[in-house]
Amino acid sequence: MYHSVKYPPRRPRKIGLALPASLLSDVAHLRDKTIKVGFIGRACAIFRVEEVVVYKDRDDVDFKDAKLLVDLLNYMNCPQYLRKLLYPLKPELRFVGILPPLRTPNHPLESKVSELPASSFREGVVVGRRGSKVYVEVGLEEPIAVEASLKRGDRVIIHLVKRDGKVEATISSLSEVPFYFGFKAKLEWSPLVKVVKTSNYSFILATSRLGISLHEALPKLKEHLSSHSTFILFGSPKEGLAEILRREGFSLDEVANLTVNFIPHQGVETVRTEEAVLSVLSIVNWLSYPLEDRV
Numbered sequence: 001m002y003h004s005v006k007y008p009p010r011r012p013r014k015i016g017l018a019l020p021a022s023l024l025s026d027v028a029h030l031r032d033k034t035i036k037v038g039f040i041g042r043a044c045a046i047f048r049v050e051e052v053v054v055y056k057d058r059d060d061v062d063f064k065d066a067k068l069l070v071d072l073l074n075y076m077n078c079p080q081y082l083r084k085l086l087y088p089l090k091p092e093l094r095f096v097g098i099l100p101p102l103r104t105p106n107h108p109l110e111s112k113v114s115e116l117p118a119s120s121f122r123e124g125v126v127v128g129r130r131g132s133k134v135y136v137e138v139g140l141e142e143p144i145a146v147e148a149s150l151k152r153g154d155r156v157i158i159h160l161v162k163r164d165g166k167v168e169a170t171i172s173s174l175s176e177v178p179f180y181f182g183f184k185a186k187l188e189w190s191p192l193v194k195v196v197k198t199s200n201y202s203f204i205l206a207t208s209r210l211g212i213s214l215h216e217a218l219p220k221l222k223e224h225l226s227s228h229s230t231f232i233l234f235g236s237p238k239e240g241l242a243e244i245l246r247r248e249g250f251s252l253d254e255v256a257n258l259t260v261n262f263i264p265h266q267g268v269e270t271v272r273t274e275e276a277v278l279s280v281l282s283i284v285n286w287l288s289y290p291l292e293d294r295v
Contacts, residue, residue: 007105007179008048014229015284016051017044018195020236020244021066021187022058023273034095037069039274041076044183045102047281052185055195057236057244066187068092072099073185079107081139085125086155106182113140118162121177126154136169144169157181191248192233192241196255201231206256207280208241209266214283217260224257225288232280234273
């Protein structure tokens with residue numbers, strides 16, 4: 001089928017990121033904040049991150065900045081044909097035009113039924129109902145009719161199958177999509193420790209210049225990344241994870257299964273969070289697969 005050739009499969013083990021609510025605090029202008037989020041969104045898509053959780057790293061953190069971070073990430077992940085439905089114009093989004101496109105599998109380019117492959121998955125929004133059928137906007141010439149008990153505004157995944165020039169549509173779940181289908185961002189207005197404890201990840205990986213060397217961590221990293229879902233924790237522009245957790249009354253060792261210095265001998269005084277995200281994910285991605293799959 002087309003998706004097995006065009007798109008890489010979903011990760012067998014989920015990867016999520018924990019980012020601080022103060023991530024945008026070191027830039028003043030909305031345009032610069034938007035650019036910063038764009039870098040992070042691209043990194044998440046490149047390395048097939050499925051979830052981004054924004055945690056409250058300080059009591060005095062700006063809630064608006066935290067919400068902006070989540071909104072911009074979710075806007076980036078949203079297919080272009082759904083953005084007007086899901087994101088009405090508001091001042092915080094006035095620079096979204098400079099966000100880089102993701103071109104992930106959930107951002108299809110086909111806009112006509114005639115252009116669709118034999119099998120495809122699309123995100124959609126319910127825009128109407130008639131009898132037992134709902135009509136879902138999926139970016140084609142007209143909304144697709146589906147037998148389902150849904151209400152207007154519901155966001156769903158639709159599986160489209162073409163047979164003899166006709167399209168059959170069914171509601172699908174994310175677990176049924178065989179390839180990477182973008183990420184979701186959410187705001188958890190809670191301290192990092194609580195966010196970690198309530199997460200469903202089996203391996204908690206902390207990033208810190210105080211961590212063990214990457215060389216020393218390699219055996220454990222390879223073992224855990226290949227067999228566990230992984231939650232990667234990042235510090236803020238002003239504080240590392242150790243400082244953030246110390247204020248909460250915990251140490252890195254009490255919260256994370258492993259703490260690693262992914263950028264040894266860094267040539268700058270501080271590594272920005274967006275730079276750390278890209279650096280860490282590139283290494284994690286490389287270590288997640290057997291040698292024969294690293295192509």
